[in-house]
Amino acid sequence: MRKLEQRILRKPRLTQSSIADPDVDAPSCGRIIVIGELNLDQPRALQALHKILTIYSTEPEGSTPMTFVLTGNFTQHAVMAGGGASGGSVEYKEHFDALASVLSDFPALLQSSTFIFVPGDNDGWASSFGAGAAVPLPRKPVPDMFTSRVRRAFATANAELPDNSKRCPGEAIWTSNPSRLSVFGPAHEIVLFRDDMSARMRRTAVRLRSSTTDAEGNRHEKPTSNNNDDDDDDIDMEATLDSTDAMEVDATKGAEPSVPHDVRTARKLVKTMLDQGYLCPFRHAIRPVHWDHASALYLYPLPTAMVLADPTAPPFCVTYEGCHVMNPGAVLVAGRRGVGRWVEYELGGTGRLRECMF
Structure with a gap:
């Protein structure tokens, strides 16, 4: 199969235009x-x-x-x-x-x-x-x-x-x-x-709640509401935190580009x-x-x-x-x-x- 692959997939003969321009494959x-x-x-x-x-x-x-x-x-x-x-x-x-x-x-x-x-x-x-x-x-x-x-x-x-x-x-x-x-x-x-x-x-x-940790090590979960406006605020706040963390990583690691x-x-x-x-x-x-x-x-x-x-x-x-x-x-x-x-x-x-x- 390897020999058959090499025979079938060999490159075609170069044309006059490709010979003139060797950069063209x-x-x-x-x-x-x-x-x-x-x-x-x-x-x-x-x-x-x-x-x-x-x-x-x-x-x-x-x-x-x-x-x-x-x-x-x-x-x-x-x-x-x-x-x-x-x-x-x-x-x-x-x-x-x-x-x-x-x-x-x-x-x-x-x-x-x-x-x-x-x-x-x-x-x-x-x-x-x-x-x-x-x-x-x-x-x-x-x-x-x-x-x-x-x-x-x-x-x-x-x-x-x-x-x-x-x-x-x-x-x-x-x-x-x-x-x-x-x-x-x-x-x-x-x-x-x-x-x-x-x-x-x-x-x-599944979207999990965001949690924070105070100085004493206690975790506090952010309260959620059924109101759509509150959900939008939570999403915007999380996006802001993610962007802030990304900026800090860029500053500490030599401005690595974000994905x-x-x-x-x-x-x-x-x-x-x-x-x-x-x-x-x-x-x-x-x-x-x-x-x-x-x-x-x-x-x-x-x-x-x-x-x-x-x-x-x-x-x-x-x-x-x-x-x-x-x-x-x-x-x-x-x-x-x-x-x-x-x-x-x-x-x-x-x-x-x-x-x-x-």
Whole structure:
């Protein structure tokens, strides 16, 4: 497997432009492109996907990424539970037909890359009875009856390959949630998981009272009130104390920069999940689990990398205990019109957040 990895992932031959500029490195084909929540019922999301695929289709031949990971929810709402004459199934299939039309514009990528689709809670069939609520984990992939047009696009692109072509044709894999991606045997193991874990943790968080200690060593707890104004004052006071402590630390330790809030949130999320070695650290009433298949949710031993597609958390790329965790967020950046975001992961290395205008 090591020899096969070195042969497949070797860098392509340098072009005249790269020889003239030695600082420019040729892109590697051992890349995994992770695209966050892709709502197919939003035209702007399809435009962002088209722009991202355009960027990688213009790269030199032989350096196209190995894998594209597209995560749900593929619809903003649980269309399968919407009712109506068609029960939402016809509308749901039309969204994937629109996705197939976008993918058909890039036959070179369909011929050389593997596209992996990870479902969310709003995708069929589980959403037909969950109506957008948390469905039991692990859950099955999107049924084949809705993705036939996408598979046909891959079959059409691979039919154009010459008969003497030695490279492996591209394919579309509709996987379960969660799932594990093994690359070159046990060399690289990547866990793919789609869940709104950050929002669920905030809903079940416990806020403790702040306590003070007097000169005699007695602890005095600050009284709490049911009034919302008092709660706001407590939060503001705690924030002021935290900022004051941070200023004192900066003054004593040589003005060390404070950690941004998004980075602290990402660290807490990753540490909570990896320390427990379990993808669903919630009560059964909050996040149900199929106990017969609960072994798929364990993270022991830790994988090489993990994709946690959580649009409720800030996008990040964090390494903890040798496991590199990536969260691309949603493909559409909130508050910024015409901006798409995704994660580019170098196999065996680290990921980086990328953005584009469309």
